Amino acid sequence: MDGNGRWAKARHLPRVAGHSRGVETVRTIIEASIANGIEYLSLFAFSSENWRRPADEVSVLMRLFVSSLQKEIEALMRNGVRLRVVGQIHSFEPSLRDLIAQAQERSAHNTRLHLTICASYGGRWDIVQAAQHLAAEFAAGGTLPDEANFARHLSMSFAPDPDLLIRTGGERRISNFLIWQLAYAELFFTDVLWPDFQGEQFAAALKWYAQRERRFGRTSEQLQRIE
Ligand code: IPE
Ligand code: MG
Secondary structure, eight states: OOOHHHHHHHTTOOHHHHHHHHHHHHHHHHHHHHHTTOOEEEEEEEEGGGGGSOHHHHHHHHHHHHHHHHHHHHHHHHTTEEEEEESOGGGSOHHHHHHHHHHHHHTTTOOSEEEEEEEEEOHHHHHHHHHHHHHHHHHTTOOOOOHHHHHTTSTTTTSOOOSEEEEOSSOOSOTTSSTTGGGGOEEEEOOSOGGGOOHHHHHHHHHHHHTOOOOTTSOHHHHHHHO
């Protein structure tokens, strides 16, 4: 979700105004996901590297995280959304950690949409923490992991690999998001800034995705034979 700052700057507003608007887009995209029958939506809200931002912006983002969780939990429950927050949760303040734990617990039985907020998340961190768990298992007499076993230790092991990655805000990079899981994802890059990314733009991304041929290493001819 990129482009909140630029959206605000273009309107001579403080960056925080862009972040607040960005939260509204989150609500819109959750609703649009449900309407389109999408079962897994994962949002990169705050990266391990975002801690390097000025302290006042970090604290604004944390406050926004808290207030959004408080405000949105009822709507998430009404809509059958299961919320998970994935990342280095221990770096958050205890009050935010408690809110996250409560929201995860309350929504644990919802099944319509699995919403994951990646916060204080980094793809390399994720791979390293999986490797550390596996190393400990191995030291305790376990076997060497294969790909499937490795993936089971990643922090989003509950979800299938993403089919579609959408990056707003004009950059053409992954920026340490789900680097293992994105191996075969279709990558959709748009210049639209996150606060301007609405149902219409989301529908365009889904339409683009629907036209992709997903070969997973096979040839086009092989796929046609399978169909
Ligand atoms: C994305 O918008 C929000 C977060 C990373 C929290 P930015 O804050 O990166 O917006 P730009 O890139 O400065 O426009
Ligand atoms: Mg940015």
